[in-house]
Amino acid sequence: MLRALEIRDMLLIDRLELAFQPGLNVLTGETGAGKSILLDCLGFVLGWRGRAELVRAGAAQGEVTAVFDLAPGHPARAVLEEAGLEPGEELILRRVNSTDGRKTAWVNDRRTSGEVLRALSDTLVELHGQHDDRGLLNPRGHRALLDAFAGSDTGVVRAAWGAAQGARKALAAAEAALAEMRAEEDYLRHAVGELDALDPQPGEEAELDARRRLMQGAARIREDVARAFQALGPEGAEGLMGDAARWLDGAADKAEGALDEAIGALGRAITELGEAAQGVERALDTLSFDPHELERVEERLFAIRGLARKHGVQADDLGGFADDLRTRLQALDGGAANIGTLRGAVDKAEAGYDAAATALSETRREAAGRLDTAIAAELAPLKMERAHFETVLSAGEAGPEGRDQVEFTVATNPGAPSGPLNRIASGGELSRFLLALKVCLARGQAGQTLIFDEIDRGVGGATADAVGRRLARLAEGAQILVVTHSPQVAARGAHHWRVAKHVSGGMTTSTVTALDETARLDEVARMLSGENITEAAREAARALLSD
Secondary structure, eight states, X not given: OEEEEEEEEETTEEEEEEEOOSEEEEEEOOTTSSHHHHHHHHHHHTTOOOOSOOBOTTOXXXXXXXXXEOOTTOHHHHHHHHTTOOOOSEEEEEEEEETTSOEEEEETTEEEOHHHHHHHHHHHEEEEETTOOSSTTOGGGHHHHHHHHHTOOTHHHHHHHHHXXXXXXXXXXXXXXXXXXXXXXXXXXXXXXXXXHHOOOTTHHHHHHHHHHHHHHHHHHHHHHXXXXXXXXXXXXXXXXXXXXXXHHHHXXXXXXXXXXXXXXXXXXXXXXXXXXHHHHHHHHHHOOOHHHHHHHHHHHHHHHHHHHHHTSOGGGHHHHHHHHHHHHHHHHHXXXXXXXXXXXXXXXXXXXXXXXHHHHHHHHHHHHHHHHHHHHHHTTTTXXXXXXXXXXXXXXXXXXXXXXXXXXXXXXXXXXXXXHHHHSOHHHHHHHHHHHHXXXXXXXXXXXXXXXXXXXXXXXXXXXXXXXXXXXXXXXXXXXXXXXXXXXXXXXXXXXXXXXXXXXXXXXXXXXXXXXXXXXXXXXXXXXXXXXXXXXXXXXXXXXXX
């Protein structure tokens, strides 16, 4: 509920403080007194787009502050939380307009943007008038209004739509991945076959390289090692030392011990020589290899290194790389089955959406009939019993809110073609259509301040009285602000303000005054008779106010 509005140096207003109340608040005054200025200022602090020049002439800046009471669970609380602002029982909006066009806004003394103000305004205030393009006259909002009237649970359809979208997205991703894998199928099958045929093992490349180097070295040194073995053998050192040992042994008996030391040393030398010969023989065995084996080792080593370079991996990682390729090939081979599963999930999700959307469409059609009946009942007291209102449902593009397009259409006379509200109805008719609509649609929409800007224009007498009664009924348990020229409407107000224009010192200003019972009687009388208030006008005003 709008509790207070404070305006400083805006348009024709110098300083103004208003304290609004629950129920029906009426603002009256002569044409041009500045009633629309109040709405311009309220729209400014709510972030609405309006006049470009708002600062009062001679002032450096203009400022508007609006104070709202927020009940627990009010939708504005969610907007505040999303914007990172702390919600409380009181919401204070303040916006400043400088003469250079800069605008600065605060919410509860924290700087904020015009976008946040507009998001808050959608939950705080609803404006209705002959040029209303934000509310009932905007066909884009008719579906939501019908759902609110029907009490439809659109969450089921939104969830079903999300599930269907998710299933379609998963299928599309799987199909794209499968197409990508199929594009490289030949490569995968060839690469896996090549790797499986070679079957490289971790550490094998280093082992083959060492074996190759050993065989390459053996080919160069084996000839020298063989010559050394021959020199140590029976035809070489071993034979000569054996001959020397025999000769010394034959002479030892006659040498009287002079050869004993030499014979011992020679025995030891022969033993060492044998060990050396054995070592050289073993080396010869080691250095012995089949020349074709070197070719085989080199061929495998080069094949392993070639595959590693080809695939850009280390030789020891070829096994793991082959496993990855096999996994991708298995995914390719199993892709068709997976696509089938995902298509089944899409069919199931779309069937779920279809069922939910169909049920919602049925609910909307039933609610549309009830709404049309309710509007017809409201139009009769407004002297529009010959007019026809119809909620038209048509097939639209499927989406999270279902697949229905909803538009409110009217025909003002029997046999006349139906059409959109803002194209068919005249000014006075449009006002009454909007009022009838709001009376029917406002049920259960507590928390918003509803503003009707001269919605009674073009009507008078009994019709204006019917408008006033409907507004009073709409204000039960809610807050309504009405800018009106109709005494019948003004008389139904629970709270009454008069807007007046004054000229002082060459400066024009507008003032707003809360009226007590006496002043209110005079204001209603003025609305009935004009500037010269007669006693007869007062009696008529008294009758209206007491009704």
